[in-house]
Amino acid sequence: MTKILDEPRYVCALGALQTVEAIYKAIPVVHAGPGCTAKVSIGGRSGYLGTQTVPCTNVGETEVVFGGEEKLHDVIENSLKVMDGDIFIVLSGCTTEIVGDDIDNVVGTFKDSEKPVLSVPTAGFKGTNIEGHEWVVDAIIDQYLSKRYFGEKIKGLVNIWGPVPSYDPHWVGNFRELENLIRELGLTPNCIFGEYRGIDNINLVPRAKYNLLVAPWVGLGNVKNLKEKFGTPYLHYPTLPIGAHETSLFLRTVGKEFNVDSNLVEELITRKEKEYYYYIERSCSFFFENRASSKMFSTVASADYALSLSRFFVNDMGLVPSKQYITEGVPEEHYDRIRQYFKEFNYEIEAEVVFSNDGYQIHQQIENDDYAGTPLILGSIYEKKLASKLNGTFLCVSTPYAERVVIHSSYVGYHGGLKLLEDLYTSVFQKFN
Amino acid sequence: MKINLKNNEVAVRENRLGSITAYNGSIKDFAEKSGCAGCGDKKRCFSQSSMCNNMCAIGQLFSIYDAAIVQHGPSGCAAIAMGAFMNDLLVKAVGKKPKEHSAYTCTDMQESDTVFGAIENLKDVIVETYNRYKPKAIFVAASCVSGVIGEDMESVIDDLKDIVPVPIAPVHCEGFKTQIWASGFDAAFHAVLKYIVKPAQKKTNKVNVINFAGGTSWNSRADVTRLLAVMGVEPTFLLSTSTIEELEHLSEAVATVSTCGTLSSYLGNGLEQEFGVPFIRSLQPHGIKGYEDWALKLAKELGKEEEVKAYLAEERRIYLPQIEEFTKKLKGKRAMIAMGPSYSQNYARILQEFGMVVEHVTSWHMDDLYDDGTVPHALQYQMDNAENDYTFSVNDLQNYEFVNILKKLNPDVFITRHPAGMIVWSMKLGIPAYNVRDEYTSFGYVGTLRFAKALYYTVTNKSFTDNLAKHVKLPYNEWWYHQPADAFFVD
Ligand code: SF4
Numbered sequence A: 001m002t003k004i005l006d007e008p009r010y011v012c013a014l015g016a017l018q019t020v021e022a023i024y025k026a027i028p029v030v031h032a033g034p035g036c037t038a039k040v041s042i043g044g045r046s047g048y049l050g051t052q053t054v055p056c057t058n059v060g061e062t063e064v065v066f067g068g069e070e071k072l073h074d075v076i077e078n079s080l081k082v083m084d085g086d087i088f089i090v091l092s093g094c095t096t097e098i099v100g101d102d103i104d105n106v107v108g109t110f111k112d113s114e115k116p117v118l119s120v121p122t123a124g125f126k127g128t129n130i131e132g133h134e135w136v137v138d139a140i141i142d143q144y145l146s147k148r149y150f151g152e153k154i155k156g157l158v159n160i161w162g163p164v165p166s167y168d169p170h171w172v173g174n175f176r177e178l179e180n181l182i183r184e185l186g187l188t189p190n191c192i193f194g195e196y197r198g199i200d201n202i203n204l205v206p207r208a209k210y211n212l213l214v215a216p217w218v219g220l221g222n223v224k225n226l227k228e229k230f231g232t233p234y235l236h237y238p239t240l241p242i243g244a245h246e247t248s249l250f251l252r253t254v255g256k257e258f259n260v261d262s263n264l265v266e267e268l269i270t271r272k273e274k275e276y277y278y279y280i281e282r283s284c285s286f287f288f289e290n291r292a293s294s295k296m297f298s299t300v301a302s303a304d305y306a307l308s309l310s311r312f313f314v315n316d317m318g319l320v321p322s323k324q325y326i327t328e329g330v331p332e333e334h335y336d337r338i339r340q341y342f343k344e345f346n347y348e349i350e351a352e353v354v355f356s357n358d359g360y361q362i363h364q365q366i367e368n369d370d371y372a373g374t375p376l377i378l379g380s381i382y383e384k385k386l387a388s389k390l391n392g393t394f395l396c397v398s399t400p401y402a403e404r405v406v407i408h409s410s411y412v413g414y415h416g417g418l419k420l421l422e423d424l425y426t427s428v429f430q431k432f433n
Numbered sequence B: 001m002k003i004n005l006k007n008n009e010v011a012v013r014e015n016r017l018g019s020i021t022a023y024n025g026s027i028k029d030f031a032e033k034s035g036c037a038g039c040g041d042k043k044r045c046f047s048q049s050s051m052c053n054n055m056c057a058i059g060q061l062f063s064i065y066d067a068a069i070v071q072h073g074p075s076g077c078a079a080i081a082m083g084a085f086m087n088d089l090l091v092k093a094v095g096k097k098p099k100e101h102s103a104y105t106c107t108d109m110q111e112s113d114t115v116f117g118a119i120e121n122l123k124d125v126i127v128e129t130y131n132r133y134k135p136k137a138i139f140v141a142a143s144c145v146s147g148v149i150g151e152d153m154e155s156v157i158d159d160l161k162d163i164v165p166v167p168i169a170p171v172h173c174e175g176f177k178t179q180i181w182a183s184g185f186d187a188a189f190h191a192v193l194k195y196i197v198k199p200a201q202k203k204t205n206k207v208n209v210i211n212f213a214g215g216t217s218w219n220s221r222a223d224v225t226r227l228l229a230v231m232g233v234e235p236t237f238l239l240s241t242s243t244i245e246e247l248e249h250l251s252e253a254v255a256t257v258s259t260c261g262t263l264s265s266y267l268g269n270g271l272e273q274e275f276g277v278p279f280i281r282s283l284q285p286h287g288i289k290g291y292e293d294w295a296l297k298l299a300k301e302l303g304k305e306e307e308v309k310a311y312l313a314e315e316r317r318i319y320l321p322q323i324e325e326f327t328k329k330l331k332g333k334r335a336m337i338a339m340g341p342s343y344s345q346n347y348a349r350i351l352q353e354f355g356m357v358v359e360h361v362t363s364w365h366m367d368d369l370y371d372d373g374t375v376p377h378a379l380q381y382q383m384d385n386a387e388n389d390y391t392f393s394v395n396d397l398q399n400y401e402f403v404n405i406l407k408k409l410n411p412d413v414f415i416t417r418h419p420a421g422m423i424v425w426s427m428k429l430g431i432p433a434y435n436v437r438d439e440y441t442s443f444g445y446v447g448t449l450r451f452a453k454a455l456y457y458t459v460t461n462k463s464f465t466d467n468l469a470k471h472v473k474l475p476y477n478e479w480w481y482h483q484p485a486d487a488f489f490v491d
Helices: A013-021 A036-040 A061-066 A069-082 A094-098 A103-108 A129-147 A171-184 A199-207 A220-230 A243-257 A262-286 A303-316 A332-341 A359-368 A383-389 A413-431 B027-032 B035-039 B053-061 B075-093 B111-116 B119-133 B144-148 B155-160 B183-195 B220-230 B244-248 B261-275 B287-302 B305-330 B341-353 B377-385 B399-409 B420-428 B444-460 B463-471
Strands: A026-031 A087-092 A117-121 A157-161 A188-190 A210-214 A234-237 A296-301 A324-326 A353-355 A376-379 A393-396 B022-026 B067-071 B104-106 B137-141 B168-171 B206-210 B234-238 B255-258 B334-339 B357-363 B391-395 B413-416 B433-435
Touching (some): A013 A026, A013 A036, A013 A087, A013 A129, A013 B075, A026 A069, A036 B075, A061 A094, A069 A103, A087 A103, A087 A129, A103 A117, A129 A199, A129 A220, A157 A171, A157 A199, A157 A220, A171 A188, A171 A413, A210 A220, A210 A243, A220 A234, A243 A262, A243 A303, A243 A413, A262 A413, A296 A303, A296 A359, A303 A324, A303 A413, A332 A353, A359 A383, A376 A383, A383 A393, B022 B027, B027 B035, B027 B377, B027 B391, B053 B067, B053 B075, B053 B137, B053 B168, B053 B183, B067 B119, B075 B104, B119 B137, B119 B155, B137 B183, B155 B168, B168 B183, B183 B261, B206 B261, B220 B234, B220 B305, B220 B444, B255 B261, B255 B287, B261 B341, B287 B341, B287 B444, B305 B444, B334 B341, B334 B399, B341 B357, B341 B377, B341 B444, B391 B399, B399 B420, B413 B420, B413 B444, B433 B444
Parallel strands (some): A026 A087, A157 A188, A157 A210, A210 A234, A296 A324, A296 A376, B137 B168, B206 B234, B206 B255, B334 B413
Antiparallel strands (some): B022 B391
């Protein structure tokens, strides 16, 4: 069978460098060709670091012919001098792994350096950036956290995992809102990604009482690893909670699992739902008029958004799912479990799941399906023209995400659901002006 | 001659044009040592991520309206396909309908492919790409992986010639082969010249304008068209938004011009050498001197000097007093520039025209001699005319090096062009910066006026820069700022 990647929706494992960049003052040191960093930096923004400040060996002909170990050694050594970082993570690319550089050996020579230096093999041909994300977190657990004792468990401390930095366009806001929800339950969140979250947060990871994974598949390996290494139990909640229905369910589930007083939980939910429905009530008159509204929808997105948005549109908004396309190259071992998630909607509604990264075929299927009127397409930038061709409503939710700029917003939680509706109905409005 | 279309691939710039990526000195020192050749190249024992030739090659070819790209490599190499639709604005501006699909596919090489090769899958992907999108040509881009495992890219042409009825053009842009991403322009243009351009049947009234994908910000392409109309000719903008059919006929144009010396060397000289299309050698059309030199040299080639002089005189009458009004205010302001080799030298000249003090120029690389054996014009101009012996450095996007220089110089303004995010590093230091993202920013008198105003406003209201600098820190240790910028150069 032809192996064709048409209109890519993910990048190679080296894309995990964005996971490193998401940790404040963590410095990726890339051992790869000169263009790899710039290419896989799909978010492409400048933060504390940016594509152009990432140390890189820029592997050329000399290193391909004679090996690049010496160059790597120099670049790591000098990165430690030049870069103001707290933890250095070496990521290798295709060429250096094919020519057989012994990267572990080079990195091993820095084991006594003042700042930790870790390494993750992220050759492009070994997997996707989403898998690479998981490997980076595992490297932090195995090569750094397991090597020392960081202190006793802290009561109520919960590590939060799930969104893949930069790949999830709303990752910073989503982590922040997950933290807020945990805080509202009277627990203490800990997250290693986002707003100034860095080495101090990493050091807290083994001290947490619980790990909370909010994603359908990526990160499962990490929370299992943490359980094994530090005996921390984990809760796997597959859906990013968007809107009232899911967020309330999320709070109940987390509260029960992490021993929060159920009265407190119910009180919180009542208060939040009341607030949420104030805003829904004053806006819903235009949600369902038939020039613009849809009855059926498809997501063409990574599994986390496909699942979370489906649950929002079915369980909160009363829409009916057409096929849901999952596009980030999910490893097959997760297929069955993910399919099952799409069979658990209200009113025994189920959705058919298609795992595919082939935009051309996905578009053909969507064009052939009937959406009982205006289709609602929640996809990547590739679906924008398709939606307009079908007179549909479109919202860009998945990578590549060249549609709108996300600075601070999130779709998580009660507020996130309202934000999602704002974005969606803004794009409906704009169809008419 | 450095151009030989019989070869499958073109040599990289280090070997072909004597280009360098490391130098630290001054413009006079550079001139005295007679440029790159005398200064020699250096390596670095610390470096930051740069860009690769594959990005540049595909960036060019991808913008052809009706061609397809097949990337032979792992998924990451094809990541720029995600920027597919950023060209739509330009496509609409030239009256074409944006494509429904990007027609940019990838062979998604896996671990086993690196062991056994993947030519068979490559062939399948080419055929599938053709069947899906019916492009007028297919460019097959090499990657580091295909290069290291030694894939025979040329073999697919013969094998598929009865199945795929359009040209299949291998593009040798393996990232590891060069530190100079501009080598990718040459690889792309080699493929265009070798596989697409046909011998001339007739002469047309077209002028080939080699440019990037700019010109949408202020509808600058219309300014080019207006100027050329004075000479009775029309532009064919290359390669962005062009069609394969237009490219087939490049040989029939009356001349070739360009907005960028770095970009155009191979295609401009190749068209002249192989197809007899005169390549206009001039300053690039940025700022007053550049625009006039560019317009008049083209006019001379076409025998339209009087017409163009009259046109320029009228434009001068309108714009020069307005430009003067702003340059008065900019006079004496100290600036640092960091851009590609051609743009950096052209912008140094513009700032000199404004009466500003160029304190430092950084070029992302430097070519010794272009494909016709000439020294880059804008560089020659600086070597001959720069009033002050400003410090000059060459580095391939080495952020730590130019930030080191920037911090020590503390100029009034920092000007850069790409990557787009480059200016933030200056603003974080509290130095206002301007990003010349659209290549036509200073095109002609009208562009020069626009740029002068923009610069003036940039140095006038520094609020954002002040605010940002107060709240953020650059990712470098203080130690680094006390080292010489070339501390990590090695022979
Ligand atoms: S692997 Fe090579 S061709 Fe691909 S992005 Fe990296 S440097 Fe460029």
